[in-house]
Amino acid sequence: MKLNFQKLLDAIFKIRTIWIAIFLPALILGIFFFGITLNNVFTETYDIERFTNAKQTIRSPITIENEQETERKTRETVQAVEDRYLISEEVTHEQVGYVEEIFDAIEKLENELVDPDETSNDGAPVALTNQDNLIRLKEILSQEIVENVNDSLFLKLMEIPVEEREEGKKVFLASMTDVLENGVRTENKNSRINVVKESVKYTTLDQELINALEELSEFAIVENSFYDAEKTMEARKEAGNSVDPVLINAGEIIVREGQTITNEVYEKLKLVGLLNNERNIFPVVGLAILIFMIVSVITYEMKILHKKNKLDKGKVLSILLVSMIVVSLMKVVSLYTTQTNQLFFIVPVATGVLLLKLLINERLAIVMATLYAIIGSIIFNSQIPGALNVEAGIYFFFSQIAGIIFLRNVKDRFAIVKSGLGMSLANILTVLLFVFLSFEKYSLLDLLIYSGYGVASAFLSAVLTIGLLSYFESGLGILSDVKLLQLSSPNQPLLKKILTEAPGTYHHSIMVANLSETACEAIGANGLLARVGAYYHDIGKTIRPHYFIENQLAIKNPHDVMSPRQSAEIIINHPYDGAELLKKHKLPKEIIDIAMQHHGTTLLKYFYYKEKETNKNVKEEDYRYPGPKPKTKEAAIICICDSVEAAVRSLKEPTEEKIEEIVSSIVNDRLMDGQLDECPLTLKEVKIIHQIICETLKGIFHSRIQYPIKEAK
Template sequence: MEKKKMSNFKFFFNVKNKYIFILFPVAVLAIFFFFVTLNNVHTETYDIERFNSAKETIHSPITIENEQETERKTRETVQAVEDRYNISKEITEERTAYVDEIFDAIAKSDEENLKKDDSGDDNTAALITSQEKVQRLKQILSPEITEQLNDSVLAKLIEVPSSEREKGRTLFNSALSDTLENGVRAENIQSAISTMKQNIKYSTMDSNLKKSLTKLTEFAVVENSFFDYEKTNTAQKEAASSVEPVMIRAGEVIVREGQIITNEIYEKLNLAGLLNKERNVFPIIGLALLILLISSVIAYEMFRLNRLGQLDKGKLMSIIFISFIVVLLMKIISIYANNTNQLFYVVPVATGVLLVKLLIRERTAILFAGIYAILGSVIFNSQIPGSLNVEAGVYFFFSQLAGIIFLINLKDRFAILKAGLGMTIVNVIAVLLFLFLSFEKYAIADIFILSGFGIASAFLSAVLTIGLLPFFETSLGILSDIKLLQLSSPNQRLLKKLLTEAPGTYHHSIMVANLSETACEAIGANGLLARVGAYYHDIGKTVRPHYFIENQLSIKNPHDVIPPRQSAEIIISHPYDGAVMLKEHRLPKEIIDIAKQHHGTSLLKYFYYKEKETNKQVTEESYRYPGPKPQTKEAAIICICDSVEAAVRSLKEPTEEKIEEIVASIVNSRLMDGQLDESPLTLKELKIIHRTVCDTLKGIFHSRIQYPMKEAK
């Protein structure tokens, strides 16, 4: 019961430590991100009074509509709309018809008078002409004319000669049509009559005709234009809808230093939230929520890496330092950036993801590419709360993604420069993309300058990656693929030593490296680490190379003349002698661990049974390696392949059946002896390793054609 309690306590303690191990660094990153981006969303408030001078130039932090000013502008626009009137065609035609009726009636009266004159009764015609003519006219004219028009007007028109009267009729009708068609309203009827009278007055007609027409004007000109409420209302609505909202734009100068704070300026400051401290809290809450989402994504990825056994203290610290470097670079450059120089194009943002890919893995690098792009869009928002620089964010994302994609075939550090070339092309394309999408005019000089920024960003990213990589590899003890490739070079001092002093062991190590790399890649482990670890796993044999059978060429086996116990001590010491040598040459911990663990706590059977022939009291513990057992997949696979290669090499005729049998025997032996208990290998993976190793060995030891020997004559 006590043991169970202790076990539960240890489990709880380990889980708790795991959460602290991951969440504390993530919290540090979250706090750092928050304070770096705080001034990009948090606006300063001012204690300002009306009619005082501004102590500094104040810009609007946001884009917002000035509703009060918009309403005033709308009101003025509506008031400026003229009333709409309907001109009555019926009235216009009616007044024109009345005038024509008068002139036609007078013309007809003249014709009748001419007929009476022709009858010869001149005296009677002369005495009653004017009165008769007026009375006869009134009898044939419409009642509306006779009731509104004075007899004297008709009498004067009758007295005018017919030729002059026709000229007057033409002029009067023309002026009347123009006046009525323009519309005569109640308020301007007198001005319309006066205008017609002026036209008649300054004409070349007879004075009597002028007087008659002037009087006729008062009869003919009447109100024919009436107010139309619906049309007027529609026009006002159209005018109101055409009014553009009055906006206070983000970055707009509201008041300059030394300028008097008028009521209008004060209201703008208040509207932009520069006088309200309570309103300033909301952007901070929004930023906190953004950082919470980002840190949650980082924490999820860290727990995932930890679950896969790919996260350690060094890698966690590297993520923190890389994030610090990238975000600080963006922040420093943002201080000098604005909408005109667009300095965000020159930020070497891809440095971070290149390092993450080299030191950790590609998936994590892609995730951080998105995170750095989001943070960049906030940092380069010109300190305008509520806005994101989407152009910067998109540029950063594609630049980083290009670095991740083009960083392939890692043979040396020049692969990073090749990735920089790929980033250069993508950066220039992104710059041109934004220039061509822009509605603003751009000059050829802009294309060259901004493209130059993109090229500089790619170049700086590659150079900084090359410069910073050794720091992370050495200071934080992280083993990158580039470091492994360097260690795999035959020109390395220890490998040269192994080749010259223990050539048999060297060739054995090469074979083990080939087998181990193939097996690791088959199950998704680090094949490159297994290869390099296999190169160095037997480096301890160089201390006493001739005590190992693969180096005993044409010499007597020294183990034949020394006691089994001494032989065992020499053999057992080689992993730990190798670990010491590797430490002295400052090789990575992963390589040293493989050297120490590749025999685990296995039994040195040959010398154990040899000793047992003379000493029945001997124990297995004295002939077992002290360990530790393999802790990683790579170390466990090297442990298997080391024994497999030695066993198969000892076969005189390595057939496929014998290879299958030996590999199965060694895997089962290591499994039953408990040598794989502390490694993360599963039974399914062991089956894959067995099959892969067998296939590789069959390819190496394939059957050859037996060439006939030439008979001696």
């Protein structure tokens, strides 16, 4: 029962630790993101009355259809459609036939100049009078003509000479046909008659004929265009469907400062939700969901680091601070960005991912690059709820990814500058991408300005990364590769101290560093950390350098005149003397831990067995290092390589068999003694380490040709 209770307490403590280490920082970051982006989705509402003057220019926060205005525009368009009429070809042909019939009948009568039934006293034929001709004409004409044409018109036409009448016929029929084919409606009949009259009035015909033709037009021009309800409805329907919806676009000015709030303006403000506080809750809910998803991804990544024992207070704070810096930079620039001045191109957004890659790892940097791009697309949305600036998001993403890709082989801070050059190229290409995809015409000057913004963004990202990196390293205690490379420089004061005061120890440390780095890289551990840690692991020997055999060149061993207990005390203290010295010089905690842990709680066998020769009651714990045991893979590997290097170096004739025997003996001793119990090394990794150390030592201590010695004569 007690054991179960203890497990429960351990589980609760672990949960609390995870909450403090991961969930609480993620929550703080989520609140920060939400606060920064809130005004980009939260629409300000106004308390406005009709017929007052606007105190400021108000823009639409959304794109929405003005249904009332669309309906009005559709109604006006439909009403503007004219009635459709059907022109009757039958009526046209009939009227043309009537006119031709009149002229043809008159021409026929003129061929019959005498009455065939009557003769004079002398037997000569009697000529017909006009009245007789009129009677005969009416007898052969259609009833429609006779009923609607005056006799006087017939008489006038009969009195016109044949040639002139024929010419008048051609002119009249041409004008009449044209008018009828264009359609004659009841309401425009008179005007169409006048068209015919005008067409004959200004000809060279005889005035009598003109008058007759003008009179004839009253009969000839009749209604032949009739209202077509079906075609009219079809035309109106088509016109109504062709009307585009009237939209109020996001960002469109609804009313300018000082203008009167008319009914129309008031309805627009109401439609887009600027008078309704309740509508603001929906964009806020959407933003909260997005921020929750972003924070969930960050939490997941931090949990992965936590499982790998790579998440500490400094790294958590670095994620918080870097994220806040990047998002704040975007927010500040967005305050000065307009639709015509796209300043997001100049934001040094890659600063954050460069720092995260240097301080933590590349995976987290790539994930955060994506999240920063999403947040940037919100921040640069011109404060239009529901809108995302896709251009800004794409630009930020590729700029950051380019920075991560080009930041390779970090040997010094100049590598960051090289990464800046790669980012410049990526930024310029992204700007060109937008230019070529856009329908807008960009001038050469605009292209140069935006490209310059991209180069400036890359340059500022590199400069800020270089400037901020040292503050994160020192302020948060984070050990980056750049810092490790600096510490590995032979010009470092402590390394100079080892070289000048304990040269043997310096050489030993270099050998241990080579072995440790190779072994670490073979199992995926931090080889650079192991190398630098090995450089400093024996710094404590500089306190009393001559008490260590590698520094006893041409001098008597002081341990020969000391008791085993005194000698052991001096030897055992060197890891802790070194740790104090490293703390004094403010070296990173990881290096200090390696110096303290590189002997673990191993037994100082030489002096223990020497003491045991004279004192059978000697206690083993008096000759053991106090620890702690190695906690990391790097410290454990250095612990092994430190003993292996010293042991192999002591061999007078190192052979492959002897090297393998010594390495196996030391590795097995560390395992059996429990020195590797607290580090995350697996047995498979230990086997790989054993193999790599043997191969490296065989390469160092390979056999050489024995050159003959020239005998003196």
